[in-house]
Amino acid sequence: MSSASTANIDVLLSEHRRFPPPEPFRSHALVRDGTFAADADRDPVAFWEARARELEWITPWHSALEWTPPFAKWFLGGTLNASVNCVDRHIRGARRNAAAIIWEGEPGDRRTLTYWDLYREVNQAANMLRALGVKKGDRVAIYLPLVPEAVVSMLACARIGAIHSVVFGGFSPDSLRDRINDAGATVLITADGGYRRGQVVPLKRNADAAIAECPTIEHVVVVQRRSGSGPDESFAEMQEGRDHWWHRLMRKAAQWCEPEVMDAEDLLFILYTSGTTGKPKGIAHSTGGYLTGAAATMKYVFDLRDDDVFWCTADVGWITGHSYLTYGPLANGATCVLYEGAPDWPTQDRFWSMCERYGVTIFYTAPTAIRAFMKWGTSFVTPHDLSRLRLLGSVGEPINPEAWIWYHEVIGKGRCPIVDTWWQTETGAIMITPLPGATETKPGSATMPFPGIRAALMDANANEIVEGGGLLTITHPWPSMLRTIWGDRQRYVDTYFSKWPGRPDLYFAGDGAKRDADGYYWILGRVDDVLNVAGHRIGTMEVESALVDHPAVAEAAVVGKHHELKGQAIAAFVTLRAGHHASSELRDTLREHVALKIGALARPDDILFSADLPKTRSGKIMRRLLRDIAEGRALGDTTTLADPSVVASLKDQYESQES
Numbered sequence: 001m002s003s004a005s006t007a008n009i010d011v012l013l014s015e016h017r018r019f020p021p022p023e024p025f026r027s028h029a030l031v032r033d034g035t036f037a038a039d040a041d042r043d044p045v046a047f048w049e050a051r052a053r054e055l056e057w058i059t060p061w062h063s064a065l066e067w068t069p070p071f072a073k074w075f076l077g078g079t080l081n082a083s084v085n086c087v088d089r090h091i092r093g094a095r096r097n098a099a100a101i102i103w104e105g106e107p108g109d110r111r112t113l114t115y116w117d118l119y120r121e122v123n124q125a126a127n128m129l130r131a132l133g134v135k136k137g138d139r140v141a142i143y144l145p146l147v148p149e150a151v152v153s154m155l156a157c158a159r160i161g162a163i164h165s166v167v168f169g170g171f172s173p174d175s176l177r178d179r180i181n182d183a184g185a186t187v188l189i190t191a192d193g194g195y196r197r198g199q200v201v202p203l204k205r206n207a208d209a210a211i212a213e214c215p216t217i218e219h220v221v222v223v224q225r226r227s228g229s230g231p232d233e234s235f236a237e238m239q240e241g242r243d244h245w246w247h248r249l250m251r252k253a254a255q256w257c258e259p260e261v262m263d264a265e266d267l268l269f270i271l272y273t274s275g276t277t278g279k280p281k282g283i284a285h286s287t288g289g290y291l292t293g294a295a296a297t298m299k300y301v302f303d304l305r306d307d308d309v310f311w312c313t314a315d316v317g318w319i320t321g322h323s324y325l326t327y328g329p330l331a332n333g334a335t336c337v338l339y340e341g342a343p344d345w346p347t348q349d350r351f352w353s354m355c356e357r358y359g360v361t362i363f364y365t366a367p368t369a370i371r372a373f374m375k376w377g378t379s380f381v382t383p384h385d386l387s388r389l390r391l392l393g394s395v396g397e398p399i400n401p402e403a404w405i406w407y408h409e410v411i412g413k414g415r416c417p418i419v420d421t422w423w424q425t426e427t428g429a430i431m432i433t434p435l436p437g438a439t440e441t442k443p444g445s446a447t448m449p450f451p452g453i454r455a456a457l458m459d460a461n462a463n464e465i466v467e468g469g470g471l472l473t474i475t476h477p478w479p480s481m482l483r484t485i486w487g488d489r490q491r492y493v494d495t496y497f498s499k500w501p502g503r504p505d506l507y508f509a510g511d512g513a514k515r516d517a518d519g520y521y522w523i524l525g526r527v528d529d530v531l532n533v534a535g536h537r538i539g540t541m542e543v544e545s546a547l548v549d550h551p552a553v554a555e556a557a558v559v560g561k562h563h564e565l566k567g568q569a570i571a572a573f574v575t576l577r578a579g580h581h582a583s584s585e586l587r588d589t590l591r592e593h594v595a596l597k598i599g600a601l602a603r604p605d606d607i608l609f610s611a612d613l614p615k616t617r618s619g620k621i622m623r624r625l626l627r628d629i630a631e632g633r634a635l636g637d638t639t640t641l642a643d644p645s646v647v648a649s650l651k652d653q654y655e656s657q658e659s
């Protein structure tokens with residue numbers, strides 16, 4: 001367990017505050033007591049079947065679950081189409097004219113799409129992709145800002161059975177290239193640009209740089225995002241034959257597109273996430289199981305009603321943007337707010353002015369954002385009318401009790417329950433969470449597993465820890481679990497189901513957690529070489545590979561250090577090749593180099609040059625000691641080091657650099 005998390009334990013152990021569901025909320029909630037969860041616990045498979053029945057199927061399944069650890073199949077024999085569930089279903093009923101998407105661009109431009117509008121766009125976009133030769137099972141890469149076309153593109157893929165792979169717009173050309181090539185995508189959907197803090201992010205230019213090395217790409221569709229008059233050539237040079245403007249193709253596309261009949265187990269999408277090696281993993285999700293998990297958690301965790309206005313601040317490039325911007329809300333016919341830009345643009349009250357403008361009732365964000373709001377101060381919040389808010393959510397990293405209380409008091413005015421939701425790209429949907437009308441919450445605890453989910457803590461030998469700290473595992477398959485890692489079944493087995501030898505039925509989440517006497521879970525953070533920087537997962541190996549890719553670098557070791565806002569920040573220890581010398585210019589160059597190779601989110605905060613790295617006699621880098629140095633702690637045990645003087649000199653250097 002990282003030492004950052006051990007420090008957290010003390011804070012969490014002393015947290016004794018309790019927040020029962022407030023009465024006005026509870027009395028109107030979908031779930032008001034423990035019977036819903038207790039029923040699910042008696043028969044999780046029957047519970048999930050009931051949830052799956054809340055979707056629209058073309059043919060019903062003949063068996064609910066086939067579990068050959070570690071491979072699960074859900075709803076066997078069942079067929080459905082995800083886009084029909086998200087759109088067609090609603091235009092036949094009372095939600096036809098309701099807003100599906102209320103979108104705001106960073107510059108302030110706005111668009112609202114009703115379910116009817118969305119239905120038309122999804123059909124046309126599906127026909128557009130078919131006209132470009134995309135067939136069932138083909139992969140389509142999506143590299144877009146947070147514009148309605150991102151959601152439309154995902155649903156259009158789902159309609160024709162193409163597997164989408166959304167790549168976050170903040171990723172670099174190299175990262176985009178690697179993801180396209182791993183998936184073998186034939187079409188890329190991008191935009192001329194997107195807005196971030198008043199600047200244009202040149203997505204098409206990045207895409208051009210990427211696909212110069214992507215042999216499988218046949219067509220590029222470009223959304224015209226830049227406002228004003230017509231496309232700006234400098235942001236989008238269109239290559240004849242290969243590149244097409246989205247709006248031109250859409251004009252030619254027919255209105256009705258027959259949806260593909262998808263098997264429940266057919267893949268819906270791939271989403272790449274960082275692991276403990278340099279190579280990101282393509283997490284593969286199924287159609288029937290994933291949609292069941294996303295839709296059910298959306299409804300019950302967020303206590304969703306037709307008159308709600310739901311705002312999840314995540315980007316479509318992350319799993320949260322898949323499950324709670326797209327599939328979960330739309331499968332339920334919800335109204336969602338989508339915002340393209342930064343929370344502090346043009347001023348630090350952007351989120352609260354938007355909550356007021358659209359009458360947001362459910363707000364779902366990340367602890368890193370909450371800590372930034374705390375720092376900016378309540379004067380940005382209080383002028384805005386937030387009286388429509390009734391429920392708040394948190395996701396992405398452990399929320400410290402102080403931030404939880406601030407969120408509860410300043411944003412929720414003490415009226416709104418908070419759902420702290422633990423889950424992962426791999427789990428597809430929320431796994432550990434309060435049910436806001438039924439669960440008494442404790443600040444800093446994600447509370448208990450969602451109905452139908454079985455979690456436990458284990459020690460290294462798979463002995464269950466009923467009270468105390470251990471490794472978090474899911475002990476029973478669930479519908480929205482990942483099915484494989486794209487192109488690497490063995491890595492799926494090794495990463496998630498091999499932690500406890502002889503127990504391929506236990507899913508290893510990679511997190512450490514504590515369970516208290518009431519059975520509440522307190523997530524402590526990653527126990528592997530994965531960092532969580534501002535709610536985003538970054539592998540230390542990825543950053544190390546990017547550093548050693550620079551000609552000046554001989555060796556690099558990357559660790560996480562506690563950061564007030566981001567949760568964790570990246571600290572890198574670097575040794576240089578002969579002929580290169582440490583300097584502040586080189587430090588800046590290397591930081592930029594990592595941002596260029598991976599994306600700005602991976603830019604190291606600190607780089608320390610060193611003549612040597614602390615290693616064991618067998619040559620293994622002692623990360624624990626590097627973390628101690630990066631966090632300014634007294635050094636732990638150094639007796640196993642090959643050369644103990646290395647760390648002492650590193651520590652001196654680090655401290656002199658800080659001052």
Ligand code: WT7
Pocket residue numbers: 273319320394395396397398399420421422423424425426446509510511523524525526532535536537
């Ligand atoms: C990792 C998964 C799930 C969407 C966002 C991140 C951490 C996530 C919580 C939470 C404590 C959390 C875990 C997990 N995490 N939510 N409520 N409390 N930690 O998705 O990139 O797949 O990262 O985020 O460490 O393993 P992801």
